[in-house]
Amino acid sequence: MKNNANSAATTANGAISTEDAPQLSRGLSLRHIMFIALGSAIGTGLFYGSASAIQLAGPAVLLAYVIGGAAVFMVMRAMGELALAHPVSGAFSEYATRYLGPWAGFVTGWSYALEMALVAIADVTAFAVYMKFWFPQSPSWIWIVSVLLILLAINLAKVKAFGETEFWFTIVKVSAIIAMIVGGIILLFVGVQAHTSVEPSVTNLWALDGGFMPEGFTGFLACFTVVMFAFGGIENIGIAAGEAENPRISIPKAIRTVPFRILIFYVLTLSVIMSLYPWYSVTKENSPFVQIFENLGIPAAGSILNVVIITAAVSAMNADVYGAGRMMYGLAKQGLAPKSFGKVAKNGAPWMTTLLMIVVMAVGVIVNITFENAFEVVASLATFATVFVWVMILLAHIAYKRGGYEDEVQPVRLPLVVSYITLAFMAFIVVLFGFFDDTRLALVVGAIWCVFLLAYYRLAVAPRLAKNAKLAITSDAQDG
Numbered sequence: 001m002k003n004n005a006n007s008a009a010t011t012a013n014g015a016i017s018t019e020d021a022p023q024l025s026r027g028l029s030l031r032h033i034m035f036i037a038l039g040s041a042i043g044t045g046l047f048y049g050s051a052s053a054i055q056l057a058g059p060a061v062l063l064a065y066v067i068g069g070a071a072v073f074m075v076m077r078a079m080g081e082l083a084l085a086h087p088v089s090g091a092f093s094e095y096a097t098r099y100l101g102p103w104a105g106f107v108t109g110w111s112y113a114l115e116m117a118l119v120a121i122a123d124v125t126a127f128a129v130y131m132k133f134w135f136p137q138s139p140s141w142i143w144i145v146s147v148l149l150i151l152l153a154i155n156l157a158k159v160k161a162f163g164e165t166e167f168w169f170t171i172v173k174v175s176a177i178i179a180m181i182v183g184g185i186i187l188l189f190v191g192v193q194a195h196t197s198v199e200p201s202v203t204n205l206w207a208l209d210g211g212f213m214p215e216g217f218t219g220f221l222a223c224f225t226v227v228m229f230a231f232g233g234i235e236n237i238g239i240a241a242g243e244a245e246n247p248r249i250s251i252p253k254a255i256r257t258v259p260f261r262i263l264i265f266y267v268l269t270l271s272v273i274m275s276l277y278p279w280y281s282v283t284k285e286n287s288p289f290v291q292i293f294e295n296l297g298i299p300a301a302g303s304i305l306n307v308v309i310i311t312a313a314v315s316a317m318n319a320d321v322y323g324a325g326r327m328m329y330g331l332a333k334q335g336l337a338p339k340s341f342g343k344v345a346k347n348g349a350p351w352m353t354t355l356l357m358i359v360v361m362a363v364g365v366i367v368n369i370t371f372e373n374a375f376e377v378v379a380s381l382a383t384f385a386t387v388f389v390w391v392m393i394l395l396a397h398i399a400y401k402r403g404g405y406e407d408e409v410q411p412v413r414l415p416l417v418v419s420y421i422t423l424a425f426m427a428f429i430v431v432l433f434g435f436f437d438d439t440r441l442a443l444v445v446g447a448i449w450c451v452f453l454l455a456y457y458r459l460a461v462a463p464r465l466a467k468n469a470k471l472a473i474t475s476d477a478q479d480g
Helices: 005-012 030-040 049-085 091-099 102-131 140-155 159-190 216-222 224-230 236-243 247-256 258-276 288-295 301-333 351-370 374-402 416-433 437-479
Strands: none
Touching (some): 049 416, 102 140, 102 351, 102 374, 102 437, 140 159, 224 416, 247 258
């Protein structure tokens, strides 16, 4: 494995050397990493966003989840290879800085922070919807303030508290989904009818009006903008590598579970749902999980599932706060964010960035009150940021492989040609944003965001890094 010359160059450009900077405590065990990886695939995108995807494409959404999931798995392998080479707090921002330059690390890191902020706001929006299932007349802000205080307490504790919380959240989510799949299959065999005019059958996936692709190829393409949102946050595996006790063992194991999770939690789950219930009757008023089991007349089924879905939303918000906080901490250590973002409490928690994320999530209250279709707007913006981060991970991986820095004995590797193919697919997803009214705004805002970051880096950050580098060289010369 070659020594990375860019690492030294980064320091020379004025960034803070990650090797000399204080590190976060490594308190995440193999069990924590595995369940963070498992839980990252089960959140608002599945329990709430899947309704939008089903409306856009019908049963063809299953194929979209398979294709999109395969592409995301390739991104995870690329990120895993980089994470094992550099298990640091800045994760993919650090990789972009090392292999593409400080400008790339700056844009990638802040785009990821934007992604997590937007996903968090989408989760807050969904959380308020879930609580109205029981309290339809209650104001959204009561529930949002309550959950933000809980998240603040979790993320200001030791990182092990985050790992334990995600472990138990994931136990609840996975158990409920497996129970729902098994129960749904039993209902299919028994023939219990969940809809007034359509009998339960696997043939509902292709035999209803319009067939497997009822909204045509256009609807199939449109659903990708929602499908990719569902996978957002799965890259938190890379963030967690910086605090893993043994990343060389836990990260490969976590990444290898990605295909299994996608097939079970998305493809199989939604297949059961659309077999029990016609796809065209699924609405965005509530989670499709709650809608179906309420219609089955099972006592308290709606309330039980709502508890599970709320658990998933809180888990997702918890991961959002964790991911964005650690990323901004890593940016600070590279000299690409305010120094205050690098402040760490005695227990190892980056308290400044955690507080910032909680404030950003509070904006979700305003979004809830102001916009009627808040979830769709915020989700499309978050999807753009998510795909952009994946593109930068792939570009960093390509530079890593082409530069000859590859570790031949690393347990997670991705062929260079596969990185190029996956990169082309992600570029295709970005292009799709421009073809549909619901996502065109996200493309425009995303482009403006990238231009703004590049301009800000060139005018404000680069001169500061150059000045710091000059001072460092002068200091070294004097010491010599």
